[in-house]
Amino acid sequence: MSQTNNNLxxxxxxxxxxxxxxxxxQAVDKVNFGLNANQAVVVLGESxxxxxxxxxxxxxxxxxxxxxxxxxxxxxxNDVMKLNDEDFRQNIRWASISMVPQAAMNSLNPVxxxxxxxxxxxxxxxxxxxxxxxxxxxxxxxxxxVPEDFINxxxxxxxxxxxxRVAIAMALVTSPNLIILDEPTSALDVLTQASIFNVLxxxxxxxGISFILITxxxxxxxxxxxxxxxxYAGQIVEISDAHRFFAEPLHPYSRMLMASxxxxxxxxxxxxxxxxxxxxxxxxxxxxxxxxxxxxxxxCSEEPPTANVDGIQVKCWLYTS
Amino acid sequence: xxxxxxxxxxxxxxxxVWFELRRFGFGHAGYVKAVDxxxxxxxxxETIAIVGESxxxxxxxxxxxxxLNKPTKGSITFDxxxxxxxxxxxxxxxxxxxxxxxxxxxxxxxxxFMNVQRILEEPLVINxxxxxxxxxxxxxxxMEEVKLTPVxxxxxxxxxxxxxxxxxxxxxxxxxxxxxxxxxxxxxxxxLDASVRVEILKLLRGLQEKxxxxxxxxxxxxxxxxxxxxxxFVMYAGNVVEKAPVNSLVQNPKHxxxxxxxxATSDPDANNALTYRELxxxxxxxxxxxxxxxRFHPRCPRRIENLCEVEEPYDLQADDHLVACWLxx
Numbered sequence: 001m002s003q004t005n006n007n008l009x010x011x012x013x014x015x016x017x018x019x020x021x022x023x024x025x026q027a028v029d030k031v032n033f034g035l036n037a038n039q040a041v042v043v044l045g046e047s048x049x050x051x052x053x054x055x056x057x058x059x060x061x062x063x064x065x066x067x068x069x070x071x072x073x074x075x076x077x078n079d080v081m082k083l084n085d086e087d088f089r090q091n092i093r094w095a096s097i098s099m100v101p102q103a104a105m106n107s108l109n110p111v112x113x114x115x116x117x118x119x120x121x122x123x124x125x126x127x128x129x130x131x132x133x134x135x136x137x138x139x140x141x142x143x144x145x146v147p148e149d150f151i152n153x154x155x156x157x158x159x160x161x162x163x164x165r166v167a168i169a170m171a172l173v174t175s176p177n178l179i180i181l182d183e184p185t186s187a188l189d190v191l192t193q194a195s196i197f198n199v200l201x202x203x204x205x206x207x208g209i210s211f212i213l214i215t216x217x218x219x220x221x222x223x224x225x226x227x228x229x230x231x232y233a234g235q236i237v238e239i240s241d242a243h244r245f246f247a248e249p250l251h252p253y254s255r256m257l258m259a260s261x262x263x264x265x266x267x268x269x270x271x272x273x274x275x276x277x278x279x280x281x282x283x284x285x286x287x288x289x290x291x292x293x294x295x296x297x298x299x300c301s302e303e304p305p306t307a308n309v310d311g312i313q314v315k316c317w318l319y320t321s
Numbered sequence: 322x323x324x325x326x327x328x329x330x331x332x333x334x335x336x337x338v339w340f341e342l343r344r345f346g347f348g349h350a351g352y353v354k355a356v357d358x359x360x361x362x363x364x365x366x367e368t369i370a371i372v373g374e375s376x377x378x379x380x381x382x383x384x385x386x387x388x389l390n391k392p393t394k395g396s397i398t399f400d401x402x403x404x405x406x407x408x409x410x411x412x413x414x415x416x417x418x419x420x421x422x423x424x425x426x427x428x429x430x431x432x433x434f435m436n437v438q439r440i441l442e443e444p445l446v447i448n449x450x451x452x453x454x455x456x457x458x459x460x461x462x463x464m465e466e467v468k469l470t471p472v473x474x475x476x477x478x479x480x481x482x483x484x485x486x487x488x489x490x491x492x493x494x495x496x497x498x499x500x501x502x503x504x505x506x507x508x509x510x511x512x513l514d515a516s517v518r519v520e521i522l523k524l525l526r527g528l529q530e531k532x533x534x535x536x537x538x539x540x541x542x543x544x545x546x547x548x549x550x551x552x553x554f555v556m557y558a559g560n561v562v563e564k565a566p567v568n569s570l571v572q573n574p575k576h577x578x579x580x581x582x583x584x585a586t587s588d589p590d591a592n593n594a595l596t597y598r599e600l601x602x603x604x605x606x607x608x609x610x611x612x613x614x615x616r617f618h619p620r621c622p623r624r625i626e627n628l629c630e631v632e633e634p635y636d637l638q639a640d641d642h643l644v645a646c647w648l649x650x
Contacts, residue, residue: 047514189374191601194584198600223587260516261515267547272523
């Protein structure tokens, strides 16, 4: 996998800061990453590290208290940050990039039949008639493994796994190139989790869809990942490919995250990371992980550059020669 | 303490917990058989894990142990003599003081208008510790135990000012402040961040070892059980289908359902993305009309025709496992 040729999506210096009464929260701070067509990149990180804000920044789903939103987002080579809000809504959001929100199974409208909810983006974005939309929805349900006759059901009549599939169908119905999944399986049982990942793998393999998967669950993220981006305190600290990352990550934070995963098939005692991530209101100067890092040394009081180690990008002084 | 470990703390015998369904408020419309014939013993200082998917009856079982549901049939005996199902009023309250309960969602389990000190004092107030100085001493001690330190920083904070991991520590502190013999932990880490999970599980295990607590750890995540429990019970559709020591279960699962659970659990490995996972078809059955015979038979890849759908399997010995499956007859 080439790190430089991100031909589907390329994000450069993306910044998203929120204003609060106590100052600005640097939720996304100069983030650079991207992905190729038909690729799945996992964004890993603890809660509060800015990974959901990153998804919202890509889709421009911004709350009112944004004080700083800048950078460049190239989709198929075009900088979509230059579009005005109306063009962005018509041509990008849901048309090219759609999203399965966190707790998607509870984001369905309880009083509208699921078929109508899935049809809505198609009617709005593709301008299809209601009759065509029904057959389109049936096709989408087939892709995600929901029985066709469920289109007339209400969300409460479906199990959690089925609702999650419906939410994926809704993201899929406008045939976007890229789907952002925000914690798609965190509220589900193991068997349901595995079956949802089977669906995602099939969508990637058969329809060539790309995914950005946002999660804190390293073990299940490996079910889909081609590439991995590790986020810490609003910044990306490592970008790697899946095979090298899951075998041996480079950044000290990534290593500790990996060591914290309880394993079923290996008898290794998991270790936890002591301390807490820094507040994003006033993040420490220099390396933001320095306080919790076992390999900290003098240089860490300055902000580390992003080093390139055989194609893996690591934001850590240990890897600068 | 050591010889006491052999003694049975909690004995559950053929427990059934059924909830009646009513039509228009009064007509009988069947039962939800949430727990249907569960038998096991829990010893002093022992940790067990109950593993199963949502809707398999593990929460109903737990609530019956806590005295929140009444058994429909069968019995729960605590400490040799106390019949939990028959307790009422004052005696039920006294029984509850002997059991700690760690809820799944820490934020939902903590009253938002109480600070940490009030939350932790509450069980003491209810159970008649009248001296405020004594209460504060015990609150401070328990906060040290769960490492909510420095104590003075946390005492006056409200739940929303704490991180998820800290909230769960408060919940654990509240569960152990009355020095119970048994702690029931219902998915204590499923709402927490992956990096905090291990920390909370290690805290619970440390407390368990220090105070010789018996712990019932309820979870759907098999990958955490081997770090936490001695025995594992796998539940499916209201029945316990496999009981085994933890290492033996993880290395050599017997019941086809346990196998399916293990196959669906991922370890971090980039090769996972290259293949589809083999999963049993369908979803867990309705507990109103569970399938005849073995409840897993409609989804089971190793079903024996004319046997599994007819006769209900009972616990069969297979090595050191008890498996409710005809394959081990």
